[in-house]
Amino acid sequence: MNDMAIPHSLDVAALKDEERTRCEVWTRVMGYHRPVTSFNKGKQSEHRERQFFVEGRCALG
Known part of the structure; x- marks a missing residue:
């Protein structure tokens, strides 16, 4: 298993839309x-x- 894989036993909780925050993306220019x-x-x-x-x-x- 590589370090990018998520084990199937890990329970990932889904967020509601009101709980989400916008991710700001930066790039090198x-x-x-x-x-x-x-x-x-x-x-x-x-x-x-x-x-x-x-x-x-x-x-x-």
Whole structure:
């Protein structure tokens, strides 16, 4: 099991809508960090379309 897996025995309670809080997303832009909510509509759209690179492990031998 990797450290990202959640065991099935763990009971996760669901929150009601009124119990939720908005998560503020920040990203690095031109060497500094900014909240995505401060972007203009075009930049927010570009941010939603980003594809993230996932590096796999290299096999030796």
